[in-house]
Amino acid sequence: MNSTRKVLLINTHLTYPKWSEGLLNDAFHQKAKTFFLEKGFEVLETKVEDGYNADEEVEKHLEADFIILQTPINWFGAPWIYKKYVDEVFNSGLHSAKFLSGDGRTREDATQQYGTGGKMQGKKFMVSSTWNAPKASFDDPNQTLFEGRSTADVLIQITSNYRFCGVEIVADYNCFDIFKDGDIVGCLETYPKHLEKNLI
């Protein structure tokens, strides 16, 4: 029996030449990879921009104990290649019934709630994201755009897919204000501590 724990690291940066080359997201991806290798994990990797096979991605999700999405925030979500990845991979996991056995509701038991049909219990999912938005724009009801919302509130579009399949969501990690005043070096240095605290 192989008891080595596994982590799936998904990097969904989309390259815009001379505007967003992906160096920062790659740095976070490498930081996580080094961290998990040092902890004795087997590291599975997917770079969405380089292509993937949806059925294979389903299998990687089934193998992994932890799944981490590394993403830049483009227009308040992951780049479009990520939603394409989700639609394809989760549709595969739905049709094969490997990710879930339905939406949780049954004809027999009307008390079963929507969103409880997942089969991925025991796994954990985390988002690590890079934002132009400054930290001060979140968790503050006086901010006009987010009106008090947290990063987790904005990222519910992504985390809800995993929760729907039974995966536990752990606290997201965010590097803010990356084009102006953000402390990128500090964000990278602190990242392993966040992983240790929330996943190990």
Added chain:
Amino acid sequence: MTYPGWSEGKLNASFYNVAKEFFISKNYKVLETKVEDGYNADEEVEKHLQADIVILQTPVNWENAPWIYKKYVDEVFNSGLHSAKFLAGDGRTREDATRQYGTGGKMQGKKFMISATWNAPEESFNNPENPLWKGKTADDALFNIAANYLFTGFEVVPGHYCYDVYNNKHIKEDLENYPAYLQKVFNIK
């Protein structure tokens, strides 16, 4: 987005056509985009500049719009950003530190609304007991879509939602009530 034999788009087309007929009956000029059929990003920017009201008709696939919509947003809003037609930055300036993030939009006076069809039932929202949404509303779930429009200065009005579409016994009713909703939410006489 069409998935043959699974999601053919008839329900979304029905809501779309109800809205179209409503606005024509109110003497609006109707500009149309069917994302799946292709578009030119720069032309979409111009259509947004011309419109008083923008409505997105979308199915909810994996808790959000189909991926072709995010591709549309990334391309169209990037065009509107680079040309500075949608916004003049993110609102913050070196000169005035009190200017908030997200106040750089140029699209003031325009309104945006989402009309969506869900597998999720209505009772899964606004319900702290629901394990998926944990008390969030349907508008909360789709906030990422609204945020793009808010960021560029639009007013976003509450969405119109048809829930539980695979079991629904009130699709017909939702379609019938849609024009009255549009009339009310946009204050149209």
